[in-house]
Amino acid sequence: MSSFSSEYRRPLGPTRLHRVAAALAGVGALLATAACSRGVTASAEESGGRPTVLAAFYPLEWISSKVGGPDARVTGLTQPGVEPHDLELTPRQIAGIEDADLIVYIKGVQPAVDEAVQEHAADKAFDVASMVATIPATAEQRAEQSGEPHDYDPHVWLDPARLATAVTKLGERLGRADGAHAAAYASRATSAAGELTALDAEFQRSLAGCRNRTLVTSHTAFGYLADRYKLKQVGISGIDPDAEPSPARLAEVAGTARREGVTTIFTEELVSPKVAEVLAGEVGARTAVLDPIESRPSGGDYLSAARANLSALRTALGCP
Template sequence: MKKMKNLLAPLLAVPLILAGCQEESSKEKTQEKKDKVHIVTSFYPRYEFTKNVAGDLAEVDLLIPSSIEPHDWEPTPKDIGNIQQADLFVYDSEYMETWVPDMASSLDSDTILVKASEGISLMDGQEEHEHEHEGEEGEHEESSHEEGEEHEHHHEKDPHVWLSPVLAQKEVMNITNALIEKDPDNEKTYRKNSDDYISQLKELDQQFKNTLSDVPNKEIITQHAAFGYLADEYGLEQVAIAGLSPENEPSPAKLGELKEFAKEHEISTIFFEETASPKVAQTLADEIGADTEVLNTLEGLSEEDQKNGADYISIMNNNLEKLKNALEK
């Protein structure tokens, strides 16, 4: 019996040793995660830009689910808590994440807020409601100021700078500088990662220049006024059906103007966004016998798309191909 116990003792010890190793490995991983810079990013482009700069040196989280339109998203107390626990919070601007100023004033932590569009001159934005019923008198005129106050806090400026590959480079640099300030010991790695990614963005910019410089048509009609910076960069003219919010709907008079514009410029494609209803774009397309096509704003990218290799570069190349096809008809 004693001999049997002696034989069993080493065997019984194996599970205990394995359990101890697993526990130690788990502790090491937890400590490694704690040692990394923790970054929360608002919506998809901020997430991708930050991931490319940070590499394996930071834990980068996406705050706004890719299935949700970020323009009018509001954080829950749990979301605010996640931001407060982060070292850095990367967002676009107060004109996109309109809730950030209020959150910042009440933030009870040392979280560094990184405005990715810092230093970029933003275009003026104009919502569709500002054009509706122009010239009407009476009761509407008296109440228009009050209604305007209700809406104008959202988009005084156009926030969609990331849709210009040139301005995207500036956003990446802002993120890079913030990371280096927080974690100067890893500056060399952050700069290398940043330079590598910016090289890809420069190549993307050159592809846009080469492709769009010779197209015979320069006018595009979009459902959502999201492509102003892209159009400005590459010599195009964006005419939006609605304003900066994809949920806005145009007045009948505005639709009439767009119909005439489309006919005059022989526009054959009406663009809408992947996260918005195509109803208004389809209505205009039906009126003029045009096609509809998705032009991706990258405000959200599903996990499935990301697993399939989709990213900012590939989506923007896809946008370029669609613009080329529409402007060469």
């Protein structure tokens, strides 16, 4: 992995003071630039020769760690508790994207990451959305798009079956990048895909006989979950969870909730629940958390967060 170079200036004069000052400045610059490089990706010595993988946000960090195991150094770009859609990259993170061996991301979730990948790492990018069959973006999602337009819903990680496909493809990609460990990547990818396939079967069984099949959610993050398990998603806002819905949109969602007997309005931990709470009061429903699993769950992982979602869905939808 490369690091930024430091330039040493000649002393301004022949005096000892000038020479000492210049030396200190050079050391400071060297330390600062080394820290800048190490902040996101490891040095060759730190990584032990392992490929460095940058994952854009939590579920992609999870699959990268599952597949990479001890043979790859995986780092996440989005810190826990940060809403991924709002991520703004620092110069250090952009340098890390340029230096990393592989960038695992989903085009359309984080415009700042999309731009950095296009400018600095297009040949090292693994776009999870390009590995699976996508579904069209909703009208709300299209209206809120920023950066380069896309016509699909990017929340592919919320369908365990699609994520299992992406995991297999990631194992193949890491194997091509690091042939010495290709068999280990493939083995771990098979294991992780098996866990996701089992999770999918659990969702299929648990949601098969629910009385209600309509989800009212804070934003339209659950289209793949709804598509996979034959549910209907009604989002208060589109792809941006912080977007303010119009009065007309709120009235439309309230009408749907009343008409279809919705008993729960779903909120998210990283988004203010105020609008959802007002809507729930308006239609006589309660609120509950449905996690889009965009950030690392407290005390768990992707699988435990998905199962917590399944429990919340079963209660809200009246499943046997």
